Amino acid sequence: MDPRQSFVIIGAGNVASHLAGALASAAYRPLQVVGRSTSAAKELADTLDTTYTVSLNEINTQADFYVVAVNDDAIPKVLSGLKINDKLVFHTSGSTGISVFGNKFTRCGVFYPLQTFSKNRVLDFHEVPLFIESSGPEAYEAMTEIAKNISRYVRPVDSALLEKIHIAAVFACNFTNHMYVIAEDLVNEIQVPFEILLPLIRETFLKLGSGPPASLQTGPAVRGDVKIIEKHRKSLENHPEYQKIYTFVSQNILELHKKNTGNE
Amino acid sequence: MDPRQSFVIIGAGNVASHLAGALASAAYRPLQVVGRSTSAAKELADTLDTTYTVSLNEINTQADFYVVAVNDDAIPKVLSGLKINDKLVFHTSGSTGISVFGNKFTRCGVFYPLQTFSKNRVLDFHEVPLFIESSGPEAYEAMTEIAKNISRYVRPVDSALLEKIHIAAVFACNFTNHMYVIAEDLVNEIQVPFEILLPLIRETFLKLGSGPPASLQTGPAVRGDVKIIEKHRKSLENHPEYQKIYTFVSQNILELHKKNTGNE
Numbered sequence: 001m002d003p004r005q006s007f008v009i010i011g012a013g014n015v016a017s018h019l020a021g022a023l024a025s026a027a028y029r030p031l032q033v034v035g036r037s038t039s040a041a042k043e044l045a046d047t048l049d050t051t052y053t054v055s056l057n058e059i060n061t062q063a064d065f066y067v068v069a070v071n072d073d074a075i076p077k078v079l080s081g082l083k084i085n086d087k088l089v090f091h092t093s094g095s096t097g098i099s100v101f102g103n104k105f106t107r108c109g110v111f112y113p114l115q116t117f118s119k120n121r122v123l124d125f126h127e128v129p130l131f132i133e134s135s136g137p138e139a140y141e142a143m144t145e146i147a148k149n150i151s152r153y154v155r156p157v158d159s160a161l162l163e164k165i166h167i168a169a170v171f172a173c174n175f176t177n178h179m180y181v182i183a184e185d186l187v188n189e190i191q192v193p194f195e196i197l198l199p200l201i202r203e204t205f206l207k208l209g210s211g212p213p214a215s216l217q218t219g220p221a222v223r224g225d226v227k228i229i230e231k232h233r234k235s236l237e238n239h240p241e242y243q244k245i246y247t248f249v250s251q252n253i254l255e256l257h258k259k260n261t262g263n264e
Numbered sequence: 265m266d267p268r269q270s271f272v273i274i275g276a277g278n279v280a281s282h283l284a285g286a287l288a289s290a291a292y293r294p295l296q297v298v299g300r301s302t303s304a305a306k307e308l309a310d311t312l313d314t315t316y317t318v319s320l321n322e323i324n325t326q327a328d329f330y331v332v333a334v335n336d337d338a339i340p341k342v343l344s345g346l347k348i349n350d351k352l353v354f355h356t357s358g359s360t361g362i363s364v365f366g367n368k369f370t371r372c373g374v375f376y377p378l379q380t381f382s383k384n385r386v387l388d389f390h391e392v393p394l395f396i397e398s399s400g401p402e403a404y405e406a407m408t409e410i411a412k413n414i415s416r417y418v419r420p421v422d423s424a425l426l427e428k429i430h431i432a433a434v435f436a437c438n439f440t441n442h443m444y445v446i447a448e449d450l451v452n453e454i455q456v457p458f459e460i461l462l463p464l465i466r467e468t469f470l471k472l473g474s475g476p477p478a479s480l481q482t483g484p485a486v487r488g489d490v491k492i493i494e495k496h497r498k499s500l501e502n503h504p505e506y507q508k509i510y511t512f513v514s515q516n517i518l519e520l521h522k523k524n525t526g527n528e
Contacts, residue, residue: 014482072489095484095492115464116482118471127463153460164454167496167510172447172461173468174483175513176440181477181520183436190428196417197436198472199391200379204437205469207382208462213445218278218380219438220359225336228359232431241516246431248512249439252505256445 004028005064005146009048010078012040014117015092016069017047022125023067024048026149032060036070056081065089065142067111072096079104088142090134094166097159098133109134109143112162113151116173129153131162182242214260221253269328269410272296273312274342276304278381279356280333281311286389287331288312290413296324300334320345329353329406331375336360343368352406354398358430361423362397373398373407376426377415380437393417395426446506478524485517 004027009020012035024030033052035041045052053059059066061084068078068091075091082089085104090111101108110133115123130147132154134140140156147154157165180201184194207216220228229250236243268291273284276299288294297316299305309316317323323330325348332342332355339355346353349368354375365372374397379387394411396418398404404420411418421429444465448458471480484492493514500507 071487072492095495114460116467116471118474118480118482121467121471121474123467129460129463155456161454161456163495163499164450165456165460167499168447168450168456168461169464170483170485170496170510171443171450171506173464174481174485174517175509176443176465176468177477177481178513178517179435179440179443180472181481182516183432184477186428186432186435190425192419192425192429192432194476196378196393196429197432199393200433200437201440201469201472203380203385203387204440205465207380207385208444208465210382210385212458213441213448216382217438217441217445218382219434221434221438223335228336231359231427232434235427235431241512241519242435244512245439245509245516246434248505248508249442252446252509253438253442255505 004149006031006062007065007067008032008034008060008063009044009067009069010034010059010082011067011069012036012044012052013069013071014119015113016067017044017119018115018117018123018125019067019069019092019113020044020048022128022150023146025125028146028149031063034059036074059084061087063087065146067092075100088139090139090143094131094162094169097162098135099159101135105135107135107139107142109139110157110159110162111143111147112157112166114165114169125150126152129155131155131157131165133157133159133162182245186239186242214256217253217257219253221250222257224254224257226254268292268413270295270326271329271331272298272324272327273308273331273333274298274323275331275333276300276308276316277333277335278383279377280331281308281383282379282381282387282389283331283333283356283377284308284312286392286414287410289389292410292413295327298323300338323348325351327351329410331356339364352403354403354407358395358426358433361426362399363423365399369399371399371403371406373403374421374423374426375407375411376421376430378429378433389414390416393419395419395421395429397421397423397426446509450503450506478520481517481521483517485514486521488518488521490518 006029008031009016030048030050033041033045041052065088072093088107090109094112112131114129130151132143270293272295273280294312294314297305297309305316329352336357352371354373358376376395378393394415396407
């Protein structure tokens, strides 16, 4: 087998660190880390045993491919500074699409890992689904090969599909986490530690395997218990934002449940 | 040690089944199951190796304590039919409070297990936090002894506190599950299986141990990425209910994050 290709990782945040680590583990060679801050760039470069720069002008142009794993807002600026027009380049954003590349690059695409990446969390990248949108067959083939070397689940998408997957991920991850944030805030107010909710949260997650989520719903809304919902709403009067969320989520559960059971 | 006390379980649903099972495992003796439907009552009675009835008039009056684990709406009716005024009786609702007992019972209370109970799910009841509200010291002592025999975490509460814990549980469990319901609906629309989201959901849950939930938030809202939030909102136009939830939860994340970081 040929030695694996080399890459430059642009970005030194959570996605960049996890993805670069996964690529290096699959024997791709990290040539350089390009970061905004010296400390983050150096830290990732040290981990990868490679060099780093904080200047887009100093990007190594000898790599086989370029990974742009920066904040969505920063992608256009990074791309306009990249002087590697004939090389494969892809970004990792679930919400920016392929149009951001314009006509500047001959082989480019989106390489979206469906996961929440945090510093200091070890995770098995093989379990991270990868969605690929590409500028053409050549880019698609190259990106898919890379993807398959680091993940078990690789799937082609277009921008519209990718946006929907990203929105679903926002609900499944970010909004779920926000429900934990609210729950923590509410129990902390009464001097009850958040840890008390962990067995409940664990079971809510573990149940998921045993059926579609709608079939696993419990609580006042799915029981159609409007009296309790009203009591809870009143109890949340000092938290108008939580009250709003409580109201709309409960309404939606009630409605979906009516639809599913055919009761009006 | 004396042989454990006997009990009657009123209700044959998820909470009743799990709690009666935990009591029986701790060597409390199930005297009788009282159910609304013959099939459910018989099924639970068989599991507990005891008798059952579907009539409140036939409740065995010889038990040491009575557990009312029925829907909130049914509690008053069950209590008015109970002719065991001098015995310990408690219900398991997190949202009904102790006032429902009126003056009829000398020893009564609320025995709230903070967990989501589903049929056919095996769970370790020792990990289920139990909250106790009681009519007086005698009931409190008896209920606490029972609670400590089946759970590691037992805590006295009053009705106001219990309601807050219950609301927090609704966010942490029911609303979290509803986020999964919405995510599933969105990916199914584009013929992507829900399973693709499971690694993300798993990681969102597993991360919880490593810090307060607010510190673990990721995604467009916590990054303050209003452009992407607007795109997502637009993309949800065909789902006005999801759009509303998306908007209010995102706003709340944005606001909390501003408050925490001091950026306005």
